[in-house]
Amino acid sequence: MLRMVKFVSLILVSLILVFGTGIEADAKKKKKKKIVLTEAENAMFDKWEVKPKKRLKAVKDMRKKPKYVGAVKCNGSCHDPYYQAWTKSPHGGTYNLLKPGERKEAKVRVKLDPEKDYTTTPLCLRCHTTGYRQKGGFKPAGSKNKKGKDTASKIDPDEPNKEQVGCEMCHSVAGGSQFRAVMKSSKGNFTKVETEKYGQRWDYANVCTRCHTHKNTPFKPEVHDKYKFNYEERKLKVHKIKDYWSEDNADQKLEKVEDRAKETGQTEKTPLLIEDFKINDKGKLKFVKGTKPYNSKKKTFNYKK
Numbered sequence: 001m002l003r004m005v006k007f008v009s010l011i012l013v014s015l016i017l018v019f020g021t022g023i024e025a026d027a028k029k030k031k032k033k034k035i036v037l038t039e040a041e042n043a044m045f046d047k048w049e050v051k052p053k054k055r056l057k058a059v060k061d062m063r064k065k066p067k068y069v070g071a072v073k074c075n076g077s078c079h080d081p082y083y084q085a086w087t088k089s090p091h092g093g094t095y096n097l098l099k100p101g102e103r104k105e106a107k108v109r110v111k112l113d114p115e116k117d118y119t120t121t122p123l124c125l126r127c128h129t130t131g132y133r134q135k136g137g138f139k140p141a142g143s144k145n146k147k148g149k150d151t152a153s154k155i156d157p158d159e160p161n162k163e164q165v166g167c168e169m170c171h172s173v174a175g176g177s178q179f180r181a182v183m184k185s186s187k188g189n190f191t192k193v194e195t196e197k198y199g200q201r202w203d204y205a206n207v208c209t210r211c212h213t214h215k216n217t218p219f220k221p222e223v224h225d226k227y228k229f230n231y232e233e234r235k236l237k238v239h240k241i242k243d244y245w246s247e248d249n250a251d252q253k254l255e256k257v258e259d260r261a262k263e264t265g266q267t268e269k270t271p272l273l274i275e276d277f278k279i280n281d282k283g284k285l286k287f288v289k290g291t292k293p294y295n296s297k298k299k300t301f302n303y304k305k
């Protein structure tokens with residue numbers, strides 16, 4: 001009997017020696033999770049002359065799923081004149097149009113109720129705010145998480161943000177969190193293709209049709225001539241930055257902008273899909289399957305055929 005016990009213990013000990021304990025295995029797994037930069041990522045950072053210490057944090061941001069971060073984040077120390085000009089531009093005030101009493105005549109013309117508050121109406125929020133029903137996007141008053149906690153986006157009238165049609169509605173496929181890291185790491189010295197890999201889009205004329213002339217907008221060209229959409233004319237009103245340069249932001253001039261204008265990004269060659277969306281029986285906004293420009297599960301971009 002004693003020999004039997006000794007024998008079994010010997011086997012157990014050897015098993016542990018060979019395979020290790022569960023604790024060790026867990027520790028190994030944890031170690032494996034440590035981020036290792038790929039060759040391509042290192043080559044990219046070499047090109048942008050990013051110090052090794054700074055690479056890990058940048059790569060963490062670039063590998064996360066894209067999400068909307070809001071216009072205030074684009075302002076910061078990078079695009080102050082664009083942000084300032086935007087707050088005074090048509091797109092910096094789109095949320096206000098959903099309030100009662102605003103643009104009564106235009107609302108009546110398309111049979112909307114001029115005295116109704118549309119600031120929580122899903123259909124309107126899709127085109128008048130940033131990233132509604134998408135990761136990180138705008139959440140209207142009354143939004144709650146599963147535990148009942150209030151998750152509504154904060155609105156500060158002095159600092160327009162996700163409640164308006166922000167930068168990301170024209171410049172990104174699913175939010176700017178990733179390419180923001182590219183822009184910062186490269187200190188503006190990036191190519192169009194380098195940002196496209198992280199969800200930036202350059203198919204400007206196409207992206208306008210996410211809202212203008214989209215089949216779900218009440219303000220169609222058939223309703224009034226002023227809703228006809230000519231891209232070349234309209235784009236001149238998007239960024240009137242000229243008057244917003246100052247001593248404080250003079251260092252934010254985009255030095256590579258002319259070089260970049262000579263490149264043709266993939267999104268310009270093959271414009272991305274434009275989302276179709278519906279309001280379902282429960283009043284929720286749903287994107288129609290297969291119409292999104294970005295598939296976040298497969299991490300692929302969907303171009304128009």
Ligand code: HEC
Nearest residue numbers: 097103106118123124127211212214216217218219226227
């Ligand atoms: C598919 C996108 C889309 C949806 C949905 C949408 N809008 Fe708009 N809305 C636009 C666009 C684009 C314009 C600007 C049209 C233009 O000036 O050519 C606009 C303009 C407006 C205007 C100003 C019109 C004017 O002539 O002054 C009001 C008011 C407005 N929207 C309210 C609403 C309300 C309320 C809802 C929901 C019932 C709504 N919108 C839904 C895209 C949309």
Ligand code: HEC
Nearest residue numbers: 071074079082083086091165166167170204235238257260
């Ligand atoms: C309604 C759509 C729209 C919105 C909203 C928008 N942009 Fe733009 N942006 C454009 C278009 C279109 C161009 C190109 C203009 C041109 O070709 O003259 C552009 C160009 C730019 C450029 C120059 C890029 C380059 O390399 O040529 C910067 C920087 C920029 N936008 C930043 C911003 C920031 C920051 C915001 C938010 C505060 C913002 N944009 C909001 C449409 C938009």
Ligand code: HEC
Nearest residue numbers: 090094127128165169170204207208210211234235237238
């Ligand atoms: C996410 C939705 C959305 C996208 C994308 C969008 N717009 Fe708009 N745009 C609006 C809304 C809403 C208004 C209404 C603002 C108002 O009337 O005050 C508007 C108004 C405008 C106006 C002011 C109309 C005028 O003449 O006074 C211009 C110009 C314009 N858009 C140009 C563009 C261009 C160019 C693009 C593409 C690069 C674009 N927009 C993309 C929603 C959008």
